[in-house]
Amino acid sequence: VEAIKPFFTVVDFESGSFEPADRSERRYLSDLKGFFYFSEELEKAMERDNSLVYEVHRREVPLQAGHLQHCVTLIHPGDVGGEFYMTKGHYHRVTRTAELYLCLCGEGILNMEEPGGAATHIRMRRGVWSYIAPGWAHRTINISRDEKLIFISVWPGDSGYDYRTIAQKGFSNVFVRAENKEFSILRRS
Numbered sequence: 001v002e003a004i005k006p007f008f009t010v011v012d013f014e015s016g017s018f019e020p021a022d023r024s025e026r027r028y029l030s031d032l033k034g035f036f037y038f039s040e041e042l043e044k045a046m047e048r049d050n051s052l053v054y055e056v057h058r059r060e061v062p063l064q065a066g067h068l069q070h071c072v073t074l075i076h077p078g079d080v081g082g083e084f085y086m087t088k089g090h091y092h093r094v095t096r097t098a099e100l101y102l103c104l105c106g107e108g109i110l111n112m113e114e115p116g117g118a119a120t121h122i123r124m125r126r127g128v129w130s131y132i133a134p135g136w137a138h139r140t141i142n143i144s145r146d147e148k149l150i151f152i153s154v155w156p157g158d159s160g161y162d163y164r165t166i167a168q169k170g171f172s173n174v175f176v177r178a179e180n181k182e183f184s185i186l187r188r189s
């Protein structure tokens with residue numbers, strides 16, 4: 001395993017600031033083509049204003065088993081035709097790798113699914129520490145109207161990403177705004 005020196009990051013649980021970040025990614029509506037369920041609504045929303053949906057700020061460590069990748073994700077509040085702002089979601093390319101998500105702030109859903117079709121979700125709020133078992137696809141969803149959803153992730157260095165399966169098939173559970181309850185789940189046919 002590649003030798004590096006110990007280090008630390010300072011995370012602010014309310015603002016989600018993560019210092020120093022080595023790399024930051026910002027995903028706008030236009031980056032989420034093929035991921036939101038209501039594609040016509042997405043086109044319209046992009047024309048109105050190509051809003052920022054989520055940000056990932058990370059430390060870089062070697063992409064190797066033995067090292068631990070880690071980052072913070074901030075998902076802004078909003079929806080596309082009722083479907084909440086969310087991450088793209090992915091499987092790990094190396095399917096034997098698990099992941100931990102600790103929610104720092106906000107209200108959300110961790111949506112998970114297996115290639116066999118089994119699906120489940122965990123309600124994220126401050127302090128909820130979720131274990132994403134090996135082989136499960138994962139996507140996070142901000143169900144608040146006005147607050148950011150902020151969480152930190154830790155996963156094996158060699159996990160990699162498979163976004164393509166999600167872009168092609170989507171998740172079978174689609175989380176949408178509902179009256180008088182936090183959300184409803186639409187089943188993708």
Ligand code: F6R
Pocket residue numbers: 056071073087088089090099138139140153155159
């Ligand atoms: C890493 C992981 C998270 C996500 C991040 C953004 O394995 O699961 O750090 O990468 O929350 O989501 P995606 O990668 O789906 O755009």
Ligand code: ZN
Pocket residue numbers: 090091092099138155
């Ligand atoms: Zn992951």
